[in-house]
Amino acid sequence: MDAIGLHSINPWEVAFLREEVGGYFAAGIELAPGATVLDVGANVGVFSAAVFERLDGDVRIFAFEPLPPLFATLDRNAREFFGGRLTALPFGLAAAPDELDFSYFPGATIFSSSWRNEGTVEAERRRVTASVVEMIRGGGLGPALRRIPAPVLRGLVGRKLRVLRQLETHRVAVRPLSPVLDEHGIDRIDLLKVDVEGAELDVLRGLDDRHWPLVRQAVVEVEGWQRNRDAVREVFAARGFTVDARQDAVQRAADIGMVFATR
Incomplete structure (x- = not known):
């Protein structure tokens, strides 16, 4: 176990992810007790843990992780650390139901993706x-x-x-978000967090028009910043969000950036 109680596959990754977490709470992103949060691309649950601690456990979290080794650890954390407040879901999100090959890096799991080979x-x-x-x-x-x-x-x-x-290759299931919302009776999304290593637009395209009004805030880490930033920003702007796209020096070196969307 690391210092915040989470089990992890590579302890150094928890420190790295904790360093990133603060960057999600910028550009007006705020959460109040009783929030419902979707953690898309959850890994072992570091972002979820930060939200849980920030709200003193008064939160409902749905965490999505399709890779079996990571999901096993996430599910264990859900049972041992989150007191029933986190639902771990063993699939990814996409525009349509499918099975995809994911490249999994056991020594650096945070870079695992269907977009790398x-x-x-x-x-x-x-x-x-x-x-x-x-x-x-x-x-x-x-x-x-x-x-x-x-x-x-x-x-x-x-x-x-x-x-x-x-690297290892895992065949994993992906699903669109809207049917998942229906199945779990999710009637509000106070924060939609998306960190899926290049598949951001696929995740957003899986949310039907009828469900977009449920989304109050979103923060998306965008890979291929110059190529994809405007497309991600437009998804939210077209639905009435105030959108803030930001990139710092560290993100510039990695060709990533953050899109924040608020009502």
Whole structure:
């Protein structure tokens, strides 16, 4: 177990994800006790844990994780840490029901995705290395690492991320969100959080027009920022949200950014 009580596959990932969590609560994103939160791309539940702690457990969370090794840990955390407030769902979200091949990286599970494969893994390793180095040099992950010279730091991070060369392929189920809302009687979504490593638009396209009024706020991590930012932003703008698209230096190095949508 790590310091906040969660079981994890790679403890270093929990620290990395905890570093990211604060970035989701920006641009006017707020939650009040009694909220209903959807954690799409939950991994082992770090974002869900942050929400649970922020609201002192007065929250209902639905967490989606399609990869079996990650879901097993998420489900264990749901039972042991969340006091019945988190429902772990063993599938991903998409525009239509399907089965997809996901690349799973046991040594770096946070980069697992249906959009990555053996042909793209080296480019991904370089991109992620640049992002992690920028995060460390900005003070993330502690002051000690910040003092390491940049060339040495790049080498260290790059070697650490050689684990991305070790991948497994899992065939997993994906479903559109709207039928899931019906099945679970979800009649409001105070925050829709989406972090799905490149499949953001597919997730949003699975929400029927009849359900969009249920969404009060959303925050989406967008991969391929220049290519996909405007399309994600337009999904929300067309439905009456106030939209704020942001990218900091760490995200720029990784070619990602955040889209915040509020009513």
